[in-house]
Amino acid sequence: MTPDPTSQANETGEAKSGRRGFMAFAAAGIAGILIAPGVRLIEIAQAAPALGTASPGASSIVRWGMLIDSTKCASGCTDCVTACNTENGLSGGTKTTDSQWIRKIEIKEVRTGKTQSLPMMCQHCAEPPCVDVCPTGASFKRADGIVLVDKHTCIGCRYCMMACPYKARSFVHSPQTNQKPDVPRGMGTVEACTMCVHKVDKGEMPACVTACAKAGHEAILFGDLNNPESEISKRIASYPSRQIRENLNLDTGVRYLGI
Amino acid sequence: MAPLVFLLGLLIGGAVYAGDASSVRVPQPVVESARGGQCVEDPAFMRRNHMKLLKHQRDDTLRGGVRTGKYSLKECIDCHASKTTDSVAATETNFCQSCHNYAAVKIDCFECHTNKPQVKP
Numbered sequence: 001m002t003p004d005p006t007s008q009a010n011e012t013g014e015a016k017s018g019r020r021g022f023m024a025f026a027a028a029g030i031a032g033i034l035i036a037p038g039v040r041l042i043e044i045a046q047a048a049p050a051l052g053t054a055s056p057g058a059s060s061i062v063r064w065g066m067l068i069d070s071t072k073c074a075s076g077c078t079d080c081v082t083a084c085n086t087e088n089g090l091s092g093g094t095k096t097t098d099s100q101w102i103r104k105i106e107i108k109e110v111r112t113g114k115t116q117s118l119p120m121m122c123q124h125c126a127e128p129p130c131v132d133v134c135p136t137g138a139s140f141k142r143a144d145g146i147v148l149v150d151k152h153t154c155i156g157c158r159y160c161m162m163a164c165p166y167k168a169r170s171f172v173h174s175p176q177t178n179q180k181p182d183v184p185r186g187m188g189t190v191e192a193c194t195m196c197v198h199k200v201d202k203g204e205m206p207a208c209v210t211a212c213a214k215a216g217h218e219a220i221l222f223g224d225l226n227n228p229e230s231e232i233s234k235r236i237a238s239y240p241s242r243q244i245r246e247n248l249n250l251d252t253g254v255r256y257l258g259i
Numbered sequence: 260m261a262p263l264v265f266l267l268g269l270l271i272g273g274a275v276y277a278g279d280a281s282s283v284r285v286p287q288p289v290v291e292s293a294r295g296g297q298c299v300e301d302p303a304f305m306r307r308n309h310m311k312l313l314k315h316q317r318d319d320t321l322r323g324g325v326r327t328g329k330y331s332l333k334e335c336i337d338c339h340a341s342k343t344t345d346s347v348a349a350t351e352t353n354f355c356q357s358c359h360n361y362a363a364v365k366i367d368c369f370e371c372h373t374n375k376p377q378v379k380p
Contacts, residue, residue, distance in 0.1 A: 058324030142324060150321055151371055179373045181333050186371030201326050 054203050063126075063145035064195055064253065065225040066209070067232050067241060068118060071258035072219035073212075075117040078104050080220065083211030084121075087196060089180040099170035099185075101193040102208055107259070116259060119208065119220070122147060122168040122193035123244065124253030130160035130169065139190075145225070145253050146195045156188040165245050168192050195222075195253075225253065288361035289352050295338040299329050306358075309335075313368075332368060337376040348374040 084102045085092040094100060102121040108114070128147045130139045138154035141147045149160075149169075161169045169192040176185050182198035185191060196206035204210075209222045223232030235241075241255040298305055300312075312330040319325045339347050339354040347355040348369050355374070359366050368374075 054326075055324060056327070057319075058322075140322065142322065144324065148321070152317060152321075176371070178375070179371065181336070181373050181375075181377040184371035184373070189371070197324070198326075201324050 055201055058143040058146070058201075060143040061226060063225040064200060065124065065145065065223065065232060066195075066206075066254045067221040067223075067235055067257060068254065069219045069221070069257040070116050070118040072217050073117050073119065074215075074217055074219075075106065075115065077117075077215060077217065079211040079215040079217075080104070080119050080208035083207040084193070087180070087199075087207035088183045088194075089178070089185065097171075097173045099172060099191060101168075101170070101191070118256060118259065120166060120168070120244075121208075121254070122164075122195075123166050123250070124193075124195060126251035126253065127249065129163040129165065129248075129250065133159040133163040135159065142197070146197050146200070147192075148194055148197065149190050149192065151184060151186060151189040151191070154189040156190065158190060160190055164192075165248055165250075288357045290357060291339075291341055291352065291354050293338045293354070294340070294342070298338075299334075332372060333377060336372075336374065337378065340374075340376045345376065346374045 081100075081102050081104055082092070084090065088101060090099050090101060092098075102119050105118060105120050107116050107118065109116075124141075124145055124147050126141075126145065128139070128141055130147065131141055134140075135157060136153045136155055138150045138152075139147070139160045140150060156171065158171055161167075161171060169190050171190050172185055172187050175187045179185050183194075196204075196208075199206060205222050209220045212218060212220045221232050221235065223230040225233060225236070227233055228237075235257075236255060239257055241257050242259055243250070243252040243255055244259075300308075305312075309330075313332055313335075316328040316330045317332075319328055320331070336347050341347070341349070341353045344350055344353055347353050348366060349356075351357060351360055353374075355366055355368075
């Protein structure tokens with residue numbers, strides 16, 4: 001379709017200048033609104049929160065992750081699991097219908113017989129399959145890389161549970177009472193490790209990390225994968241860490257050492 | 260004509276009754292007094308708009324990680340929990356439940372969220 005030449009000719013000078021003014025304003029918007037010389041709103045909004053301080057909101061500057069050193073993880077120790085259950089108000093049951101946000105698993109090298117123990121939970125992928133398959137948009141990734149379920153929109157279809165290669169998600173089968181104020185849980189919705197998002201937002205460590213350190217193992221390191229100066233980034237840069245199911249290219253936020 | 264006059268009578272009668280709270284014929288919901296002092300907004304505004312405020316902020320909190328908002332369900336509960344049942348929805352006289360029963364609106368919040376305050380008074 002070609003533009004109508006008559007309508008263009010009829011346009012008044014006033015309308016033109018109004019449009020020009022708008023364009024200038026829009027250009028200023030694109031360039032970033034200047035608050036003071038050198039300070040833009042976008043920079044304030046994206047300022048990375050440091051560990052130990054309450055954050056003003058999830059920011060894509062940080063990417064929260066964990067590095068699990070399986071050589072430090074003690075076989076038979078379930079302190080991280082217990083801490084998770086306590087923090088999030090889970091029953092602690094291990095039936096197929098019970099919610100398990102974190103599990104301890106034992107792996108064995110078949111030829112040498114060497115056994116190792118490690119915790120498995122939501123790997124907080126950068127490319128989460130659970131988010132891809134969710135029909136309602138309830139399964140989502142926060143700006144800071146934490147993968148969560150919005151239970152307000154979850155319809156309990158469990159596609160995400162099938163899509164997850166780590167079996168990390170659980171479905172709540174029975175009505176819940178006495179939930180934790182920070183951790184709403186309800187029947188008919190899917191849930192998984194939240195990386196203790198309510199604690200992270202306050203500048204605290206996830207419950208499993210604290211419990212592991214308290215038990216003297218310090219096998220779980222929590223930190224910002226995007227910051228090259230963080231302890232977790234330095235260790236990932238200097239030791240050979242692995243992602244589980246690396247071949248799926250999910251870029252997991254939880255990395256493992258010694259497997 | 261007669262039905263119209265009757266209807267008009269009803270309307271006027273209703274207006275008169277609405278104007279005087281002490282002489283209402285319909286039973287009013289029992290609203291328990293809150294623990295704290297002032298609500299975050301005017302009570303009349305909250306009665307109409309609390310659901311909008313909560314719905315708006317829940318997305319900011321859950322998806323944006325902003326936990327400093329003014330309208331948090333947790334704080335509603337902390338302030339409005341009953342002194343006897345320590346809950347906002349355990350019995351029919353509790354704060355949320357009484358009004359929702361009266362208005363015949365089901366509360367879904369407490370299917371997932373706890374109805375008890377975080378800090379025990």
